[in-house]
Amino acid sequence: MKVLIIEDDPLHRSYLNEAVRAALPECDGVLEAENGNAGEKLARDCKSAHVVMDLQMSPRNGIEAARTIWKERPETRILFWSNYSDEAYVRGVSRIVPVGAVYGYVLKSASDDRLKLALRSIFIESQCVIDREVRGMQQKSLGNMNGFTEAEYEILIDIALGLTDRAIAQRRNLSVRSVQNRLQQLYVKLGVYQPPGGQGDDGGFNLRARAVAVALLRKLLNHSALERAEADLAVWLARQTSP
Amino acid sequence: MKVLIIEDDPLHRSYLNEAVRAALPECDGVLEAENGNAGEKLARDCKSAHVVMDLQMSPRNGIEAARTIWKERPETRILFWSNYSDEAYVRGVSRIVPVGAVYGYVLKSASDDRLKLALRSIFIESQCVIDREVRGMQQKSLGNMNGFTEAEYEILIDIALGLTDRAIAQRRNLSVRSVQNRLQQLYVKLGVYQPPGGQGDDGGFNLRARAVAVALLRKLLNHSALERAEADLAVWLARQTSP
DNA sequence: ATCTTTTCTGCGGGATCCCGCAAGGTCTCG
DNA sequence: CGAGACCTTGCGGGATCCCGCAGAAAAGAT
Incomplete structure (x- = not known):
């Protein structure tokens, strides 16, 4: 099992790398990309990798990259790791997730443990993990009271x-x-x-x-x-x- | 001499802290704040500190914080350390910098050495340091050809x-x-x-x-x-x- | 099938926007 | 001082926007 990290900030990237190695000792390889384009290419080359990525990169942000990755291999598991829980992002993500796909969305402000737990839940136990705050956003967004069609x-x-x-x-x-x-x-x-x-x-x-x-x-x-x-x-x- | 760090991302904060201590061994104290409000308060309390801060925090972003800090002590030296060189940010900053103030604007994508050099230039040698990319933005913005009044x-x-x-x-x-x-x-x-x-x-x-x-x-x-x-x-x- | 609820559609009109035209202003420069 | 460049202002009109009204079509509900 390999893990692909797509994240533009070098600090966050190395932090992620460390977290992945600590949380998933059974994985045998961690790849890194610093934008959506490189990420897509790596995902194509090395088949069957799990992905953890930032939204908001340039060129080619996380949502676009995720869409093409999922288009090519819908069973890929993706953990979105973002600073924000803007409704625009949440909506953008939930618009592109394939039916039955396993994915996650945790905020960068979450604790170390939360991140590692999410990594294990998604990649090992095939369980979706959505941050509370994001989940709140999602419901406000879909439960149409005060939400938008x-x-x-x-x-x-x-x-x-x-x-x-x-x-x-x-x-x-x-x-x-x-x-x-x-x-x-x-x-x-x-x-x-x-x-x-x-x-x-x-x-x-x-x-x-x-x-x-x-x-x-x-x-x-x-x-x-x-x-x-x-x-x-x-x-x-x-x-x-x-x- | 003390240095005040205002930055919401914990990783970046600790990185900054380390960089400051390395670049300015003569400083005798590093304070940290994780948003504009806390930053202003700290700046008020501990008189005469140099500041290095992020733009884009919440609540109270860097520009607002800088404005009130400069309003209270216009001779404060501030280094802005930001991810982006959006024209909106550059314009926002140059709108509030007092006449004759010493300040800097470097991007987070800059190298380690550039950051440390900027720290020394601004806080020791009283010299403004503006990242090339930002400087370019500034000129395009002010030299009114293709810029806005x-x-x-x-x-x-x-x-x-x-x-x-x-x-x-x-x-x-x-x-x-x-x-x-x-x-x-x-x-x-x-x-x-x-x-x-x-x-x-x-x-x-x-x-x-x-x-x-x-x-x-x-x-x-x-x-x-x-x-x-x-x-x-x-x-x-x-x-x-x-x- | 009938009734209700929702959505779509045309009509009409008042308010707003976009802009050409022309008559002043201010400022500079020769 | 006059010529030229620029900004401001009023006028007028065509295009667009905002929306009440009411009939037609579609989607559910009983």
Whole structure:
């Protein structure tokens, strides 16, 4: 059994290496990569390695790397080890995990023991391990009370990219009016809605732009989510202009 | 001479501690804090310490902490030690450094020796040290060719916060039309402008929202810059409603 | 199958945005 | 002092956005 470490920070990388050797004495090899690209390549070469990786690397962040690794070998076990539990990350991960896959998500702020325990649980006992804080995020995100539908999230991304209503309608196969409906819905859920009853133009907000702002502040969106979305948009645009 | 370390990651903190002791054997004390708040307090208590800190902590990031520290003792020497050279960070730092202050900005990806050299240069020889990459950023940012005026940056922030033209006009003491002029200017510089000659609604972009998107993608804006802006906006709003 | 609930869709209108045009301002430079 | 460059402001209009209203279609529920 081999373990592949994908992590850009040298300090964290060597710490991880040590932790893996300590927690998994039965493993016979630890590989290291310092970004998503190198990680994918290593994963391809050395078949059947378990992976522990950071999200937020450059070039090619953890989510992208995980997606291609899982696409090639869905049974790979991956432990995500990240600084943050942004909703954007949690959602991004749970969007790409294959059915029945074994994986984990622990925060870097977790204790030494927690990390080692997670390593054993996932790689030896085939058991998923999700940090409490992340789990909390996940439930808030999926249990739709105060959480966002896929449709809402989708349109949030579209306006964050700067698309017009018409463009969104085209892209998602909807009428313009439906797009606007979803927008209204989104505004309500983000608490950016100003019922005309509430006098005083106190706010003076452009709802569309404001929605993006609060989504960013609440970490519903972050840089890498935007990058991913921008890339998707680019391929869609290409498909449009030359079908 | 004492040195204060403000850094949230334990690994990096202890690494820094070691580096400081190695590079500055003449210092007689190393203090540690794990966020901006604790850092400010320590800086207040123990007068006359040199500081080395991370940006991007929570609660209270490095820029905010540095601002209050410098407000209380402008002669404090601060070395910023960060993962990124986002324009938003560089601009944020150079906005708050007092005239004549000695400071430094080195990336975490720099070598061991570079860090130690920077420590000695700043704290012993009173010489500013800015990482090449950061310096490049700075020049691109200030040498206004392909860089942004203060006015442009300001309005970029305002639309990113979701303000309407009218609200911006009020806030910045301009007419609505002038705000729109600045917006056009911004659109051009961000490359988001669609000359009516270039037919085809190919883009289908909402310029205002698109501008924010590309600013984020280019890291002209980031989460902490937005947070800061949001806080500023809040105090301004309060001042408006109850003068 | 019928009724309810939800979603999609068109219509219409008020508010906002984007921007060309032109009439002032300020500032510099020759 | 006048010429030129730049910023500001008002006006006007076309495009877009935001949204209430109401009918049609789809999805569940009884």
